[in-house]
């Protein structure tokens with residue numbers, strides 16, 4: 001057991017889901033060719049004036065509300081000055097003294113509340129692309145609205161850090177604030193990590209970690225860094241305050257720079273943007289999008305629908321899915337059956353659609369019909385899935401499709417006996433195997449009948465007829 005405690009704080013940058021940039025009307029489109037979504041404002045020409053994007057503010061307020069922050073309704077921007085080739089103005093418009101939100105918290109899966117220190121708005125910088133002998137710069141990202149969410153150092157393990165991130169991501173997606181796609185850089189995470197002796201009151205020297213581009217990267221980088229600092233401290237050496245970069249390929253962190261302090265940025269009020277107060281109606285409008293957060297939904301689903309933890313986790317992982325589930329329950333009150341179908345065949349088919357829920361057109365009524373027919377035995381496992389696959393993107397009436405495709409399950413003994421007879425004659429070996437006690441051989445015969453009926457036979461009935469017929473032969 002380590003005598004050290006790990007102390008972690010996370011700093012998350014998330015791109016707000018707006019159509020245009022935060023201070024100009026350039027598009028935020030991700031895949032545009034380099035330097036096509038730019039204008040004099042976001043490329044830092046002299047004499048231009050920024051205009052604040054109202055949508056960015058509304059989304060940012062939703063986030064503050066979801067993270068239970070106190071909202072400073074006086075909006076006040078400052079300039080954060082530093083030089084970097086991808087920062088054409090030589091400063092970033094940000095919030096320092098008066099962040100939009102303060103003193104909130106986020107509840108993680110274990111129920112622990114991680115305090116949120118601050119939530120503030122800022123603009124993104126551009127992107128440098130380093131080639132062998134030269135570097136290029138793309139300003140498409142310059143001026144994209146970002147929200148920085150800073151936690152208190154309340155996180156105790158790398159696993160808890162990853163859980164915090166995944167809970168945060170889900171909330172941001174639920175309230176429509178961001179798509180949070182880490183691969184596209186829509187959600188980026190830096191971490192502060194330090195170690196202290198369990199009995200110590202003061203925190204140890206913290207190291208800032210950057211370049212962790214996946215949840216796994218966050219977990220691995222923090223795990224590596226905790227072990228590295230522990231070794232340093234055990235040798236009675238000093239941990240230096242520095243910024244380290246995570247290298248996923250090497251599985252190690254390396255020094256990037258020693259830490260700059262806030263005063264290095266020479267913050268001062270942004271003279272081109274007047275401060276203003278957010279009207280109460282504006283906050284109320286944002287409140288409508290922050291009703292039931294994922295963890296609250298989870299608790300309610302378990303209680304109301306008597307589902308188990310792991311089932312609910314899947315269903316609530318996406319707000320569209322959670323809402324679809326509830327709309328199906330409204331027309332067919334068998335939550336357990338619906339949950340089985342959603343987690344099984346439905347999601348499997350959505351995966352085939354590249355997991356794009358926008359392509360799913362099936363109505364709750366139509367989906368409920370298929371589940372009901374399956375449960376009544378009118379469709380079997382195969383034909384029900386087939387019916388679903390035929391209507392999932394069209395919402396064509398399931399009754400019509402079942403009729404047209406002849407999917408109705410054949411359960412009548414008269415209809416099936418003929419097929420059973422043919423199969424026994426054609427497969428004497430498995431038939432005799434079964435009679436000699438190799439019971440599993442019957443499954444092969446059932447499969448053959450299913451094939452002959454093009455999947456429409458009721459397998460239970462087929463098995464019963466087969467068993468009776470073979471035993472009589474004995």
Ligand SMILES: [Zn+2]
Nearest residue numbers: 024026039042
């Ligand atoms: Zn622009």
